[in-house]
Amino acid sequence: MAKKNKKAELQPAHPLDDLIRTDRIPHIWCQGCGIGTVFSACLIGMKHSGLELNKFAMVSGIGCSGRAAGYVNVDSFHTTHGRAIPFATGLKLANTDLNVIVFSGDGDLFAIGGNHFIHAARRNMDLTVICVNNLTYGMTGGQVAATTPHMARSTTTPSGNPENPFNLPLLAFASGATYVARWTMLHARDLAESIQVALLKKGFSFIEVLSPCPINYGRRNKEKALDTLNMYQEKTIIKNGADPSELDIDFDKGVILGKFIDVDKPTHIENYDKIYRTRE
Amino acid sequence: MEFWRVPFDADEIDVTQGEVHILEDRCKGCGYCIEYCPRQVLEFSSKFNQKGYHPPAVRKPDNCVNCHYCEIICPEFAIYSVETT
Numbered sequence: 512m513a514k515k516n517k518k519a520e521l522q523p524a525h526p527l528d529d530l531i532r533t534d535r536i537p538h539i540w541c542q543g544c545g546i547g548t549v550f551s552a553c554l555i556g557m558k559h560s561g562l563e564l565n566k567f568a569m570v571s572g573i574g575c576s577g578r579a580a581g582y583v584n585v586d587s588f589h590t591t592h593g594r595a596i597p598f599a600t601g602l603k604l605a606n607t608d609l610n611v612i613v614f615s616g617d618g619d620l621f622a623i624g625g626n627h628f629i630h631a632a633r634r635n636m637d638l639t640v641i642c643v644n645n646l647t648y649g650m651t652g653g654q655v656a657a658t659t660p661h662m663a664r665s666t667t668t669p670s671g672n673p674e675n676p677f678n679l680p681l682l683a684f685a686s687g688a689t690y691v692a693r694w695t696m697l698h699a700r701d702l703a704e705s706i707q708v709a710l711l712k713k714g715f716s717f718i719e720v721l722s723p724c725p726i727n728y729g730r731r732n733k734e735k736a737l738d739t740l741n742m743y744q745e746k747t748i749i750k751n752g753a754d755p756s757e758l759d760i761d762f763d764k765g766v767i768l769g770k771f772i773d774v775d776k777p778t779h780i781e782n783y784d785k786i787y788r789t790r791e
Numbered sequence: 792m793e794f795w796r797v798p799f800d801a802d803e804i805d806v807t808q809g810e811v812h813i814l815e816d817r818c819k820g821c822g823y824c825i826e827y828c829p830r831q832v833l834e835f836s837s838k839f840n841q842k843g844y845h846p847p848a849v850r851k852p853d854n855c856v857n858c859h860y861c862e863i864i865c866p867e868f869a870i871y872s873v874e875t876t
């Protein structure tokens with residue numbers, strides 16, 4: 512033990528060490544995986560929000576991104592597949608002082624958990640949902656997902672995906688989300704600021720973050736991790752307030768990033784309290 | 792410092808000087824910090840860390856402007872910068 516402590520003393524501390532479970536680092540994410548960057552931007556957003564850190568709770572579903580709940584040094588919950596949002600809803604309803612963050616992947620939030628997403632947005636549950644979109648099911652070996660671009664290769668679509676993917680910001684907007692943004696992990700600074708704003712905003716906030724899965728998506732689509740990042744730099748355009756219907760992900764045409772929706776509506780809890788918990 | 796177009800007030804502005812710290816054994820050698828450092832401060836080192844990856848090494852320490860970009864892009868919490876006093 513004494514030896515270990517000595518090592519800890521010698522090792523300089525990273526500025527986010529207080530928010531991560533350092534004993535579990537290095538994490539399991541592969542070399543070049545973008546989830547770590549999104550996770551780190553989320554922690555920066557939490558710190559900069561000025562909110563009390565012990566009033567945060569992070570909820571994740573299943574998948575590579577779902578592991579985040581196990582690395583954050585606040586109360587966290589690693590739930591069953593697709594069910595991060597219902598668990599988070601329960602947490603928030605039971606303890607309205609908590610700032611509940613849902614940190615999960617595209618497969619978990621939009622395929623298995625797709626219905627939960629649209630209904631939480633419709634109700635305007637006071638949650639901040641961060642979706643790491645790596646266009647595939649990374650953890651299970653790179654199967655086609657609801658977000659895989661048309662004609663992209665995956666283990667289950669070896670000659671190209673015949674389907675069309677979801678436009679996630681459009682889905683969030685149409686379902687009633689009050690804050691909708693999209694960034695890539697390369698835009699980590701904008702992302703951290705956006706997360707900070709979303710955390711301070713009441714109502715349902717949704718941030719989509721494009722992030723490379725070099726192992727199970729990149730490899731099958733001839734994209735090295737750095738190629739994906741260069742594409743994030745060269746083939747994206749920031750257009751705040753863009754029409755959500757223009758936000759399809761097509762890197763040939765260019766991908767639009769920015770904050771698209773920022774409106775105020777009464778939250779589910781406010782409406783519920785008004786109707787069912789009226790106090791004289 | 793090199794400029795593409797020298798700002799009019801270049802001689803009045805103090806450029807911050809940073810010092811970059813690397814936690815070598817956390818690094819997985821993705822190279823993002825090296826590629827995207829705006830001041831080309833870093834390069835791959837030839838040594839291996841505990842897990843067998845090549846961590847970055849500081850090539851041009853004087854170039855660091857403490858922008859923290861390496862810190863924010865690193866997926867591994869393995870690098871950060873502080874202002875030198």
Ligand code: SF4
Nearest residue numbers: 540541544575649724
């Ligand atoms: S499989 Fe893909 S998403 Fe999962 S950790 Fe590896 S690179 Fe990241």
Ligand code: SF4
Nearest residue numbers: 828855856858859861
């Ligand atoms: S702080 Fe900025 S300039 Fe210094 S090493 Fe990191 S990225 Fe480069």
Ligand code: SF4
Nearest residue numbers: 818819821822824865
């Ligand atoms: S970004 Fe982090 S993990 Fe990648 S090479 Fe730099 S220090 Fe290592």
